[in-house]
Amino acid sequence: MALAIQHADVGRYTAHPNPRVGCVLVQGDQCVGAGGHRAAGEPHAERMALAAAGSQAAGATAYVTLEPCSHFGRTPPCVDGLIEAGVSRVVYACEDPNPRTRGRARGRLEQAGIGVTTGVLAEAARRLNPGFFQRFDAGRPWVRLKLAMSLDGRTAMASGESQWITGEAARLDVHRMRAEASAIATGVETVLADNPRLTARGIDTDRQPTRVVFDSRYRTPADAAVCAGDAPVLLLGAAGAHAAAAYPEHVECLAVPGEGEQVDLGHALQMLAGRDVHELFVECGATLAGALVAANLVDELVIYMAPRLLGNGARGLVELPGLEHLAQTPMLEIVDVRKLGADWRMIARPVMPAQAHPKACSPV
């Protein structure tokens, strides 16, 4: 199963909107076939492994990181493929979270006389697709909030000057994170201030993530860098807002229910999940970052730390208005720390719900 998890990596950047899945076929103590699902429309991991094993698939045990599909999608059901190939046993790490198909593989396989075992390395296999599971479990994407700061928690000088806070290795890591995501999101203030492209660059991938702007009043200029290129763009505006700009065809204005001129962030994430955004990588300013954190909508903070001190006059990392006592402040667990050139990256996850923010809305 550990090997199957490794094979899932072939779809790291490209499997979206499908889950990353790996499969290994074993006869005795020998691997007779292995494969991973690279991209939607291409064969699933099981089909890749069966093709690699050929006639050696008969009687083999199949290890799959996710419950094999039992429905017709863009490709025929993998359960049928496994049955036809004559495997003797199927071990899968975890059930498909999609309620339409969840748990259906077991019955089909057992009916065909194939032994089924589940739950092997389930947690590690789930981590291949945190957003795919969360989308079905909680109705919203897995949200990674990227923050880049100095050692003293500052993002930019008071003037806004922030170029080159982190180095080359950290920037490449950000592009890797972008490339993994279903979509990359930011706030309109960042679009107006920094004009980011929100594309994954320097990464070997043929898929560009969807770009999302929290933009209550559709202030994103039609010629903003975020609107360039082919990858879809979603501008999340307030229900009553109207776009003045004439956007290119791949830019869609999406009305999100909210309060007044603001966009309800939870609602926005639900809508993104409904559009197959499983993993959302957010790169934004302190206001939107704080609003997401305060609303408990962040699953992982990805913090790039440059070994500099900018001082208290510089701009801070997250706006968390209304917090007066330590007990109210969001508590995290640092789950990963690593060196990237001269910089360090920390990944932190919430461990206790922060006090709910009165208004979980985007900045106007």
Add this chain to the structure above:
Amino acid sequence: MALAIQHADVGRYTAHPNPRVGCVLVQGDQCVGAGGHRAAGEPHAERMALAAAGSQAAGATAYVTLEPCSHFGRTPPCVDGLIEAGVSRVVYACEDPNPRTRGRARGRLEQAGIGVTTGVLAEAARRLNPGFFQRFDAGRPWVRLKLAMSLDGRTAMASGESQWITGEAARLDVHRMRAEASAIATGVETVLADNPRLTARGIDTDRQPTRVVFDSRYRTPADAAVCAGDAPVLLLGAAGAHAAAAYPEHVECLAVPGEGEQVDLGHALQMLAGRDVHELFVECGATLAGALVAANLVDELVIYMAPRLLGNGARGLVELPGLEHLAQTPMLEIVDVRKLGADWRMIARPVMPAQAHPKACSPV
């Protein structure tokens, strides 16, 4: 030599004002004696190792982490001891930085027909006593600035509430750092706000460091916790300032030249070095911390990071007024990162001089 460095650890908390030194005596491939210098007035490392080896010292090679002393201090010269014991060769890691004795051991030993080798693991041996070397090389102590912060670089809520930002393991580590230091320093604002004791607690040591308060106008109350106990207290005041309080005998008011009502920090550190303060552990507020950093007087930042977010409304880590551009901000190198309970500790060292601060003075 690596073993000798380990033996120096016996004096980690107690050797002050002497350097931490270890010594190993080797015959062939066998260690026949080893020892470290525990505390001033007690035998030096060489004497400990010679006593352990007894008659086996004759013909042995002595590995010492520092040039053996050749002068009468509180104990007779170790060079004489090594000669009398009949060692055949002496290997020491680095020369004594004290200009009174530097380099004298070699001649004495060679005159006695003993081979001398130096420079073995010199850098590692110097790190045993960063302040002892710096005091003689640069005329000021090795300054460690301790900072405790949230993940977003905040030290306390706006109200000042800061208790329990970091956990038990981090607090014990702070006490270990305190116990290692010659002196623990803070600013008078911290004394007035938090009333710290500045003692090393929960550590197996019979020495308490000197306590130092940057206190231009001698505002430290005579009944402040920092004045309690037996360990000496130095209040660093401005040249013209007068202490209104009647302090206990172990509290000394020391006039430091400066500008107006302020204390010149560089001068203060020079004066501390003159009083055998080799390693200074500073725990203070953002203003004094920033002044020390801006004046390039900090050798190591010891940053304890609690996995919390306090938000931009909370108090910041270092005041660095006058910085407008990134290029002016202090650049550091993170040399050590480790987990302490749920917290993380980072040690950072300056790699480029920060732009000199116009006034390297203490806050009044």
